[in-house]
Amino acid sequence: GLSEEYLRALPKAEVHCHLGGCVPTEMAARLAASHGVAIPESAVRHGGRYRFANFDEGLIVLNAVTSSMQTTRDFEEVTYVSLMTAVSGGVRYREYYFDPQNHPALSYPEMLEGILAGAQAAEKETGVVTRIVPAINRELGGEAAVELVQEIIRHPHEYVVGIGLDSDEKAGRPSEFIAAYALARDAGLKLSAHAGEHGDPSEIREALDLLKVDRLDHGYSALDEPELLSRLVVSQLPVAACWFVDYPPPEVPGRIRDHRAMAAAGVNLSINSDDPALIGPELHDCYFDSALHMEWTVEDAEKYSLAGLEASFADRETIDRLT
Numbered sequence: 604g605l606s607e608e609y610l611r612a613l614p615k616a617e618v619h620c621h622l623g624g625c626v627p628t629e630m631a632a633r634l635a636a637s638h639g640v641a642i643p644e645s646a647v648r649h650g651g652r653y654r655f656a657n658f659d660e661g662l663i664v665l666n667a668v669t670s671s672m673q674t675t676r677d678f679e680e681v682t683y684v685s686l687m688t689a690v691s692g693g694v695r696y697r698e699y700y701f702d703p704q705n706h707p708a709l710s711y712p713e714m715l716e717g718i719l720a721g722a723q724a725a726e727k728e729t730g731v732v733t734r735i736v737p738a739i740n741r742e743l744g745g746e747a748a749v750e751l752v753q754e755i756i757r758h759p760h761e762y763v764v765g766i767g768l769d770s771d772e773k774a775g776r777p778s779e780f781i782a783a784y785a786l787a788r789d790a791g792l793k794l795s796a797h798a799g800e801h802g803d804p805s806e807i808r809e810a811l812d813l814l815k816v817d818r819l820d821h822g823y824s825a826l827d828e829p830e831l832l833s834r835l836v837v838s839q840l841p842v843a844a845c846w847f848v849d850y851p852p853p854e855v856p857g858r859i860r861d862h863r864a865m866a867a868a869g870v871n872l873s874i875n876s877d878d879p880a881l882i883g884p885e886l887h888d889c890y891f892d893s894a895l896h897m898e899w900t901v902e903d904a905e906k907y908s909l910a911g912l913e914a915s916f917a918d919r920e921t922i923d924r925l926t
C-alpha cells in the first residue's frame with residue numbers, strides 16, 4: 604500500500620472544512636475561559652481530544668466552541684493555527700466554512716477581518732491558499748438566512764467565494780432557503796449545501812432542484828435512490844465527501860461501504876476532513892484510511908488530491924497556479 608509519508612507529503616486541497624471544527628481543545632478551553640463561556644468539561648478533557656457520544660452532541664460542543672470565538676484576534680488565531688497544522692499534512696488549498704450566525708458577539712466584517720489576517724499570515728509563510736465560504740445555520744430559518752446573505756453581499760472580498768448550508772438537517776430543509784440562495788447566486792457567489800449526511804434523498808433533490816447548488820456536501824443518502832445517484836454521476840456535480848470521518852470519533856470508519864459504492868458508481872468525489880480538531884483525523888489521515896480501505900494506487904491518490912481543487916470555488920487562475 605501507499606506509505607503514510609507519501610500521503611502526508613502529497614499536495615492536497617480540501618473544500619469542506621468548518622473553521623469552528625478546527626479549534627484545538629486547549630485553545631477552545633482558553634478562549635472559553637477568557638470570555639466566560641461554559642464548554643462542557645467532558646468535551647475537552649481527554650488528552651487533547653474532544654469527546655461526545657453522537658452527532659447531535661458534537662453539534663452542541665461545536666456551538667460552545669464557536670461561541671467562545673469572540674474577537675477578531677480569536678478568529679485570526681484559530682485560522683492561522685489550523686492552517687499551519689493542515690500545511691504540515693500537505694494541504695495547499697483549503698476552503699473554510701464558517702457560520703457567522705454562531706458568533707453573536709461579533710459583526711460579520713469583524714469575523715472576516717480575523718480570518719483574512721490568519722489566512723494571509725499563513726499564506727505568506729507557507730504559500731497555502733485559503734478561500735472562505737460563509738455558511739447558513741439551517742436551524743435558524745430562511746429569513747435570518749436572507750439577512751445573512753445580504754450582509755455578505757454588502758462586504759464583498761475576493762477570498763469570499765460562495766455560501767454554504769450546514770448544521771442539523773432535521774432542523775431545516777433546503778426548501779426554506781430558496782430566497783437566500785437566489786440572492787447569493789445573483790451576486791455571483793457559488794453555492795454549496797450539506798444534504799444527505801443524515802437526511803434522506805429528498806434533501807439532496809431539494810438542494811439540486813431548488814437551491815441549484817454548484818457542489819454538494821456529504822450526499823451519502825443518494826445511495827438509497829438509484830436514479831438520484833445516476834443523476835449525480837451524469838452531471839458530475841462535485842460531491843465533497845468526508846470519508847472515514849464520522850461521529851462519534853471512536854467509530855471513524857462507519858461509512859466505508861457507502862464511500863466505496865459512491866466511488867464505484869462514478870460520483871465526482873473529493874475527500875475532506877469536515878471538522879478535523881473536533882472529530883480527530885486531519886486530511887492526510889483521511890487519505891491514509893482511504894488508501895488502505897480502497898486499495899489505492901498512486902494514480903488514485905493523485906486523482907483525489909486534484910479532485911479537491913477541481914471542486915473548489917476559486918477562480919481558474921488560482922486553481923491553475925496550484926496544479
Ligand code: ADE
Nearest residue numbers: 621769770771797877878
Ligand atoms: N457543522 C460542522 N460539521 C458539520 C457536519 N458534518 N454536518 C452539518 N453541520 C456541520
Ligand code: ZN
Nearest residue numbers: 619769820877
Ligand atoms: Zn460539514
